[in-house]
Amino acid sequence: MKIKINDLSQVYKNDFRALNKVNLEIDSGMFGLLGPNGAGKSTLMRILVTLLQPSHGEVMVNDMKLSKNRSEVRSMLGYLPQDFRFFAKLRTWEFLDYAASLAGISKKKERLAAVDDLLEQVGLFDVRNRYANKLSGGMKRRLGIAQALIGDPKIVIVDEPTTGLDPEERIRFRNILSNLSQKEVIIILSTHIVGDISSTCRQMALLNRGQVHFKGSPEQFIKQSEGHVFKTNVSFEQMKVISEQFPVITSVPGVGGYEIEFVANEVDGWDTTLVEPNLEHAYVYFMEYVANEKFKYQ
Numbered sequence: 001m002k003i004k005i006n007d008l009s010q011v012y013k014n015d016f017r018a019l020n021k022v023n024l025e026i027d028s029g030m031f032g033l034l035g036p037n038g039a040g041k042s043t044l045m046r047i048l049v050t051l052l053q054p055s056h057g058e059v060m061v062n063d064m065k066l067s068k069n070r071s072e073v074r075s076m077l078g079y080l081p082q083d084f085r086f087f088a089k090l091r092t093w094e095f096l097d098y099a100a101s102l103a104g105i106s107k108k109k110e111r112l113a114a115v116d117d118l119l120e121q122v123g124l125f126d127v128r129n130r131y132a133n134k135l136s137g138g139m140k141r142r143l144g145i146a147q148a149l150i151g152d153p154k155i156v157i158v159d160e161p162t163t164g165l166d167p168e169e170r171i172r173f174r175n176i177l178s179n180l181s182q183k184e185v186i187i188i189l190s191t192h193i194v195g196d197i198s199s200t201c202r203q204m205a206l207l208n209r210g211q212v213h214f215k216g217s218p219e220q221f222i223k224q225s226e227g228h229v230f231k232t233n234v235s236f237e238q239m240k241v242i243s244e245q246f247p248v249i250t251s252v253p254g255v256g257g258y259e260i261e262f263v264a265n266e267v268d269g270w271d272t273t274l275v276e277p278n279l280e281h282a283y284v285y286f287m288e289y290v291a292n293e294k295f296k297y298q
């Protein structure tokens with residue numbers, strides 16, 4: 001499976017350019033699309049699932065043009081939108097049964113088998129008879145992914161699936177997706193939460209103000225901030241000064257001050273130790289010193 005996004009732009013009716021010449025190649029496995037609120041992630045997801053026609057550019061799915069083969073591509077897709085809703089009057093299994101009918105599984109026996117299988121996969125089998133609107137927030141989101149997976153889609157698109165979930169549910173959700181990524185499937189996960197881009201994402205992109213500012217592996221992304229993450233101890237007074245100078249990522253209070261980690265292009269006048277960067281460091285470094293600067297001078 002391969003998706004090729006060529007020179008994609010989206011200008012909304014109010015002349016707002018939500019996507020600006022986006023080029024990406026996405027292969028099988030999990031692809032993480034990271035970006036702050038308003039970056040254009042949902043716009044891109046909506047184009048990929050054929051809900052929105054782009055103002056410019058083309059998306060190729062294998063050798064098919066999305067613009068010419070909408071129904072073929074649709075039949076390959078599973079989608080969990082950001083604002084996923086369902087009918088209140090259905091029980092959990094009934095909702096999935098309905099989704100399975102919509103996905104074209106017409107034989108009842110086949111449908112019920114698929115529903116049971118998915119309920120097991122997402123850990124909702126024990127609550128299958130509960131009304132869907134009585135599920136917890138995390139369970140509702142898992143029901144959302146289950147409906148996206150019905151009919152074995154070859155492309156699964158999940159838009160900000162972990163917003164508002166507690167850490168345990170977030171990990172659970174991530175595990176469901178990473179199990180799925182063992183198959184020959186493309187999973188596109190859009191998120192503004194750095195922690196969602198786990199090592200299970202083979203490839204990722206950083207979208208900011210409608211433009212792709214980075215594409216590659218999470219490891220390559222982290223590498224870009226090597227030599228730019230520092231650790232030091234500061235007094236309470238110094239904390240105010242340093243946090244105005246640099247983005248402070250962590251601060252642990254201690255006797256007389258804080259132990260902090262921060263990102264910077266260069267540091268002068270502070271007694272610092274270099275820190276091995278992680279994805280969060282890299283994201284903050286990138287947004288502060290690379291992406292926004294690049295944007296400013298374009």
Ligand SMILES: Nc1ncnc2c1ncn2[C@@H]1O[C@H](COP(=O)(O)OP(=O)(O)OP(=O)(O)O)[C@@H](O)[C@H]1O
Nearest residue numbers: 012013014016018036037038039040041042043044
């Ligand atoms: N129909 C529309 N008309 C005009 N502007 C829009 C429309 N839909 C989205 N936008 C604007 O386009 C930009 C990108 O929105 P989009 O929802 O794609 O971003 P996002 O990265 O998904 O952010 P979020 O996580 O906040 O949803 C935002 O500034 C948004 O206000």
